[in-house]
Amino acid sequence: MNKTNILMTAAALVVAAAILPAKAADRRYPIAYVQKVEVTEPSRRSAWENKEFLNCDDVVLTEEDVRYALRHMRRVSWRAYDPENTDTTGCEGGALVTFKNGRILAMGIEPTGRISTAEYDAKMKLSASPAGFYECDPCRKRKMALLKDALNRADERRLKRLEAEGAIPAGEAERRLKMLRADRDQP
Numbered sequence: 001m002n003k004t005n006i007l008m009t010a011a012a013l014v015v016a017a018a019i020l021p022a023k024a025a026d027r028r029y030p031i032a033y034v035q036k037v038e039v040t041e042p043s044r045r046s047a048w049e050n051k052e053f054l055n056c057d058d059v060v061l062t063e064e065d066v067r068y069a070l071r072h073m074r075r076v077s078w079r080a081y082d083p084e085n086t087d088t089t090g091c092e093g094g095a096l097v098t099f100k101n102g103r104i105l106a107m108g109i110e111p112t113g114r115i116s117t118a119e120y121d122a123k124m125k126l127s128a129s130p131a132g133f134y135e136c137d138p139c140r141k142r143k144m145a146l147l148k149d150a151l152n153r154a155d156e157r158r159l160k161r162l163e164a165e166g167a168i169p170a171g172e173a174e175r176r177l178k179m180l181r182a183d184r185d186q187p
Helices: 003-024 063-072 137-146 148-165 172-185
Strands: 034-045 074-076 091-099 104-109 114-120 132-135
Touching: 034 063, 063 091, 063 104, 063 137, 137 148, 148 172
Parallel strands: none
Antiparallel strands: 034 091, 074 132, 091 104, 104 114, 114 132
16 A cells, blocks of 8 residues: 555545544434524423432433434434333433424433434424434433432432342342442443
8 A cells, every 4th residue: 555545545534534423413403503492391200210210300301411412312213212122211301492494393301312302393283204213322321420329319219128128138238339339430
């Protein structure tokens, strides 16, 4: 390989690296065209709520979370999204995102990075687009890191209950809790 080929290959790799992250999120909802983000429900429970994993009172959706999700979400099938087949906290926040063209995107965002969407026109009439289902692994990592204290409290409740019921030996709850917290604190 001569120097020209190496330089051209390197340049192509740099261009590809710059383009791929920009196209990673769903191109139908470009963050540059967002006019307004309104968090309609900062936190709500669903039938899937599992307080032993996370109490929904500890989960609050913010405008920053919505914008982050728009940048990183990836479309998935219903089968991949289905709560019976995947992990869910049962907690969800809701938001309306208005784009400059008048289109409105209703989003339900879980702290696990699961996102459901529905599109509306400017008059809030459901558009012909089908509901969308998304996963956002960077959102999950970010939100779960922010919820570390809430997860620790949920672990403590669960382990103390198990200890009180005799399912685990006395003193074991504290040992397991320290182990879980140490695990969670690792980067």
